[in-house]
Amino acid sequence: MSVRAVAVDAYREAAPALVASVVGGLFAGAVLGGMRGQLRAVDGLLVLVPALLATRGNVYGAFGARLATGLHQGVVEPRVDTGDRRLRAAVAAAMSNGLLASGFAAVVAYAVLTALGEPVAGLGTLVAIALVAGLLSGLALTGAVVAVVFAGYRRGHNPDTIVGPLVTTTGDVFGLAFLVLAVRVVVGGV
């Protein structure tokens, strides 16, 4: 194939997924734009945003990929069964790793901002916000990933190609929406 043919082919294949993730990203941006009150109220919250969003992508992207591989290998059945030991372990690992990474991000952000002499909210406040946001968005993303991957698989779609765009489009929106909620829960009505 010529360079032009390869480029046209690659462009056509990537454009729909990229446009979908751009639309999701703009919605996430609207949520972030609307949380200026929270960002002003909690010093250091903006510093946490990239880490919290990346954690959603890294943890639930990996969870989805694991689920997809499990379906391909036939070790996981494509239906929700709370007695399924493997499914339960994968969900528990994703949730606990997500929470650990969220809390860790808050501690690191607090430590660095304090060391730099920058204004920062209390350690307890930041950690509590990160954990509440991590728990809520973890529950929502686990539900979304399991539901969409299983439903897609049963309808004959390749779960591998569903997981990436799903997590990138919903992860940021859920992540930021629950971050707003977490600030309200921890700090009070801002």
Added chain:
Amino acid sequence: MRREWTVAAITRATLPVLLALTVVEVGSGLVLGSFEATLLRYPSLLVLVPVTIGTAGNLGSILASRLSTAFHLGTLSFDPADDELSGNVVATVTLAVTLFPVVGAGAWLLAVVTGGAALAPETVVAVAALSGASLAVLAVVVTLAATYAAYRFELDPDDVVIPVVTNACDVLGVLVLFGAVELLV
């Protein structure tokens, strides 16, 4: 390959990398924090933050997974004259150049709808377009370097390249946005 499906095994396999990536992401958060006052003054720039970060990572990971597939099929060579390689690079840059001005317009519009945009629409479009074009070039460089390194060290690009590229592009996304805002706003 059979994997263990226990909480301990999954955690051992993922947590160390996850925590390392978290530290890197807090680094990009610090860059974001350094121009927080500007972002809070101009909501349309705040709207641009997640979409710029996310799209940069996606551009890189799409290129990475296409190169990885070509690599597994044995049709890829690291030669600038290679059609597969240069075609994918051209597509990545074209995607960014065509998509980001629309992203800028969308961000401005959303800021107007959700509480007022303090910047002129052409400024927001220019910030998005400049960020997008620079990010595409950086995403290409990072992806090629990571894929080449995986190839040289005989690692499976699927395991290594995508997480590296996505997180590196997240950080670069914030840096580039910061640069574009400094230059144009």
